[in-house]
Amino acid sequence: MNFFKRWLRFTLIFILVTSVFSQKKDDLNVVDKVKSYPKxxxxxxxxxxxxxxxxxxxxxxxxxxxxxxxxxxxxxxxxxxxxxxxxxxxxxxxxxxxxxxxxxxxxxxxxxxxxxxxxxxxxxxESLQKVFNKTTVDINIPEFKLRIYQDSVKLFECLVRVGRNEKKYLEMSGREEDLRTRTGAGMIVGYNKNPRYANPANNHNYKVTRRDDDKVTLVPQIPFIETELNGIRYGQLIHPTTNPETLGKAYSNGCIGIKEADAWVIYYYAPIKTKINIRYDLKVIDANGEVKILKDIYGYQ
Known part of the structure; x- marks a missing residue:
């Protein structure tokens, strides 16, 4: 009987020590895994x-x-x-x-x-992810402005161009389109990191572009940003223009045009699922805190 008790005690102690050692080994593996990615x-x-x-x-x-x-x-x-x-x-x-x-x-x-x-x-x-979660892209069409907010704090602002106030047949969609930029609330839903440059009117690709200084260059590789408004994907993109002289004007086929440099900022400040609000507000507050009434470019009011 004494032999059996000693054997049982030895077995229990062995199991306990083995378990503790195994747990410490697992803990080390976890630490090693965390430390294994480079700083x-x-x-x-x-x-x-x-x-x-x-x-x-x-x-x-x-x-x-x-x-x-x-x-x-x-x-x-x-x-x-x-x-x-x-x-x-x-x-x-x-x-x-x-x-x-x-x-x-x-x-x-x-x-x-x-x-x-x-x-x-x-x-x-974790801190950066919280910033992304609290980020909103806001565009006011008649003001020709895009702003990025973290909660109520403005992080970024830039000039944009918007859609023309006309209807036109576009070969790309195969029908007549209202070229005015649409309003609504939604989110960023996709990117095209190597976009196809095409003329929506005739759906022809183009590889070169004539700049504002009348020089010709190849088109740049800068992401196009896809939006969804009110649960609908209209094909209304936020993308760079190679002709910044058109910014501050109703000039596009409905998309929101921005400078090449600004496109990179928006891309990295607004990951997929970032909230976006495109509005048409004629009454704004200027830099001096005074009320300013904007031109009604689409004749809505």
């Missing part, structure tokens, strides 16, 4: 605009499974603001102001060799 990476070669999204997507794919949060390109770029600055500076007109003519924006270096891309820690990633 930063150093670029060992130049990344051009044409390969930018492929590179960023590859980083997200490689490290998302080992970061303690859901890694996205938006988190990565917002944590590395120099990337957004560099993307903005591929704008043709910004380069022109520096006495540099850019024929093919896709061949510009956007992530230079030797630069560092840092990964956010869990606390920073």
């Amino acid at each position: 930063e990476i150093i670029l060992n070669h130049n990344i051009l605009v044409e390969g930018y999204f492929q590179f960023i997507d590859s980083l997200v794919l490689k490290y998302d499974s080992i970061t303690p949060y859901i890694l996205t390109e938006h988190l990565l770029v917002r944590h590395n603001p120099w990337i957004l600055d560099t993307l903005q500076n591929t704008d043709y007109y910004r380069m022109k102001a520096r006495d540099s003519f850019v024929y093919n924006q896709k061949k510009m270096i956007v992530l230079p060799q030797g630069n560092t891309i840092k990964f956010p820690d869990s606390k920073t990633a």
Whole structure:
């Protein structure tokens, strides 16, 4: 009997020690997993605009499974603001102001060799995600303004162009369309990172564009942003124009046109599911706090 008791005591102690050791080993594995993603990476070669999204997507794919949060390109770029600055500076007109003519924006270096891309820690990633969740894109058509808010705090503002006040047959849709930009509340529902440039009137693709300075360049690679309003996808995009002289005017076929540099900001400030409100308010408050009545460009009132 004493032998049996000693055996039973030894067995229980062995099971307990083994269990504790196993638990500690599992804890170490968890710690190792959290520590296994890098705090930063150093670029060992130049990344051009044409390969930018492929590179960023590859980083997200490689490290998302080992970061303690859901890694996205938006988190990565917002944590590395120099990337957004560099993307903005591929704008043709910004380069022109520096006495540099850019024929093919896709061949510009956007992530230079030797630069560092840092990964956010869990606390920073959570904070950035909360910012995204509280972000709203607001567009007032007769004011020709797009604003980005975090709650009630304005983060960004830019000039836009909107749809013309006319109806026209568009080969792209195969019917006559009201070209006025539609109003409504909804969200960002998609992106086209390598968009097709086409004339909606005849549905013909074009590879080159004539700039405001009358010079011809290849079309740039900048994301087009797809919207949904009142539960309907009208095909009404937010996208860059290569002719910023048209901003502040009713000029487009219904889409919202913006500067090339501004397009990058909107893209990285407004991930998919970001709320958007497109309105038609003629009464606004100007910078001096005074009421201003805007021109009724669509004749609604």
